[in-house]
Amino acid sequence: PDGDPLVENTRKADWIKREQKVTVMISNPPDRERAEGEGGWVEKGREGGDKAALLDDFRLGGRNATNENKLKNLYVYFWRWAAFKVFEQHRSESDRGIVAFISTAGFLSGPGFQGMRKYLRETCSEGWIIDLSPEGIQPPMRTRLFEGVQQPLAIAVFVRSGADNELARIRYAALDGSTREEKYAQFEALGPDSDQWRSVRQSAHAPFTPAAQGAWDTYPAMNDLLPWTVPGMLPKRTWVYSPDSDTLRSRWRRLTAETDIAEKRALFRETQSRTVDRQVNPLPGSGQRRRSMLEAGSECPEPVPFAFRPFDRQWIIPDNRVLDRCSPQLWENRAEGQIHIVEQH
DNA sequence: GGAAGGATGGCGATATCAAC
DNA sequence: GTTGATATCGCCATCCTTCC
Numbered sequence: 001p002d003g004d005p006l007v008e009n010t011r012k013a014d015w016i017k018r019e020q021k022v023t024v025m026i027s028n029p030p031d032r033e034r035a036e037g038e039g040g041w042v043e044k045g046r047e048g049g050d051k052a053a054l055l056d057d058f059r060l061g062g063r064n065a066t067n068e069n070k071l072k073n074l075y076v077y078f079w080r081w082a083a084f085k086v087f088e089q090h091r092s093e094s095d096r097g098i099v100a101f102i103s104t105a106g107f108l109s110g111p112g113f114q115g116m117r118k119y120l121r122e123t124c125s126e127g128w129i130i131d132l133s134p135e136g137i138q139p140p141m142r143t144r145l146f147e148g149v150q151q152p153l154a155i156a157v158f159v160r161s162g163a164d165n166e167l168a169r170i171r172y173a174a175l176d177g178s179t180r181e182e183k184y185a186q187f188e189a190l191g192p193d194s195d196q197w198r199s200v201r202q203s204a205h206a207p208f209t210p211a212a213q214g215a216w217d218t219y220p221a222m223n224d225l226l227p228w229t230v231p232g233m234l235p236k237r238t239w240v241y242s243p244d245s246d247t248l249r250s251r252w253r254r255l256t257a258e259t260d261i262a263e264k265r266a267l268f269r270e271t272q273s274r275t276v277d278r279q280v281n282p283l284p285g286s287g288q289r290r291r292s293m294l295e296a297g298s299e300c301p302e303p304v305p306f307a308f309r310p311f312d313r314q315w316i317i318p319d320n321r322v323l324d325r326c327s328p329q330l331w332e333n334r335a336e337g338q339i340h341i342v343e344q345h
Numbered sequence: 346g347g348a349a350g351g352a353t354g355g356c357g358a359t360a361t362c363a364a365c
Numbered sequence: 366g367t368t369g370a371t372a373t374c375g376c377c378a379t380c381c382t383t384c385c
Contacts, residue, residue, distance in 0.1 A: 031372045070370065072362080104372060112370075151372045238358075281366090325367070 021090040024098045029078030031104050031151070039077035042084075054080050058116040060205075070112035075103040079116070087123050087160045095162045105133060105154035109207035118204040120158055120168065127170035129200065129208050130155040130190065132183070134174040143180060156208075171197035172210045233306070233316070233330065235323045237269040245303035245315040252300035252317065255293075268293060268322075280321045284332040293321050 016022075045053035058080055059068050070076075079101060086097035107113040108129065120127065132145055133152035145153065158168070173196045177183040190196065198210035235241065239251050258264040261276075268276050275293075282288035303315040320326045 068364085070362095073372095075372085106371080110370075146372085153372085328367085 017085075021093055022085050023094070023096065024100070025082045025086050026100045027078065027082065028102045029075040029082075031073060031075040039072070039074075042077050042081045043072070054084050057119050058113070060115040060118070068112045068115070070106065070110060071116070073104075073106075075101075076107070076113075076116070079103070079107070083119070083123065083158075096160060098157065098159050100155070100157040102132075102153060102155045105131065105152040107156075107208075108154055109209055114205040117206070117208060121170070121204050122167065123160060124158040124168040125161045125164065125166070126159045127168050127200075127208070128155075128157040128192075128197070129170065129172045130187070131172065131174040134176050143178060143183065145180060145183065167202060167204060170200040170208060172200050172208065173197050233323060233325060233327050235316070235325075237274075237322065237324075239269070240322045241306070241314050241316040243314050248303045248315055248317050249300040252296075253298050256296050256298045274321065274324050278321075283318055283320045283326055284328050285334070286318070291321070296321070 039055060042054045055071060055077065058071055058076065079099075082099045082101065086099050107116050108131070131152075131154050133143075133154070173190060173194070175183040175186045175190075177186050200206070200208050201211045240248070242248050242251075255264065255267050258267055265276055268274075270276065274280070277292050277294055279290050279292050281290050301317055301319045304318045306314060306316045318331075
């Protein structure tokens with residue numbers, strides 16, 4: 001109701017968020033992936049408005065669009081809103097501002113965030129990246145600044161000090177202490193003029209990670225030497241591979257002998273793309289007809305050896321009905337004497 | 346004194362989404 | 366139907382406390 005102090009405060013806060021010029025924004029934005037629909041007008045644009053959604057400025061579209069579902073994350077919505085509020089909304093009054101966020105570090109180098117990096121480089125004059133988790137995903141407990149957070153984290157400070165056409169000059173430093181306390185000590189010692197700062201690559205889409213020292217960048221990339229790559233198989237069920245092939249045959253017999261349909265579905269481990277009754281095209285080169293698991297007999301397709309992991313050779317059931325992603329190109333190029341190189345990601 | 350069960354951390358696996 | 370990346374998910378060994 002009117003007059004309620006909480007309501008009044010909320011109105012004032014909304015007014016500041018909507019109308020007031022904000023020069024400095026400091027925050028630890030919430031993080032949640034798959035947050036489509038929770039970004040309000042930042043994500044979807046205003047209803048009936050003719051302007052595109054703010055988030056579109058973080059998108060490259062085209063071939064990169066397949067990676068850009070990663071932008072549907074609460075922390076990205078907050079980044080985009082903060083950048084609008086500080087750098088864009090009141091540009092005619094003042095062209096200066098600072099956004100300083102601690103958030104997950106995915107935007108530093110993820111391919112889906114190339115458009116976000118381009119925006120920040122083009123909008124800002126300078127940037128500082130403090131990588132809090134150079135260990136990568138799931139750092140050891142003792143080095144985590146927040147114990148419950150398995151994701152890599154980073155502090156990013158971006159400054160716009162006026163209109164210019166130069167890309168932002170960005171520096172990078174990592175806190176690589178082996179304990180939380182060491183990291184805090186490194187952080188305390190870090191200042192704007194410290195000599196730990198390393199320059200970040202200059203091009204608009206490049207990761208916010210340091211440029212290579214020495215000759216590394218002059219070496220040929222893996223894709224230059226081996227231009228043909230395909231993803232490996234992703235069965236989405238663990239029973240289809242095993243270190244020995246007899247285990248696979250007995251599992252197959254157990255599954256095909258099951259007459260209770262609910263039990264059969266459970267044993268099969270159904271997913272969105274593979275169910276016991278779905279008709280599935282055969283693997284390339286197998287010459288079988290399109291059929292479902294319900295028609296399968298007790299005879300297991302002859303297991304074939306495959307590279308489960310580097311240096312870990314196992315056996316797999318070569319049947320597309322049990323493989324969510326069989327990687328058809330891989331099967332098409334399966335031939336006697338063919339050599340495959342496994343690239344770890 | 347030993348069984349039971351919760352809490353924790355290590356480790357590898359997998360569900361999920363939209364674009365294509 | 367296929368694809369890439371992830372403040373996840375799930376299993377399991379270990380440690381610790383509680384209970385009988």
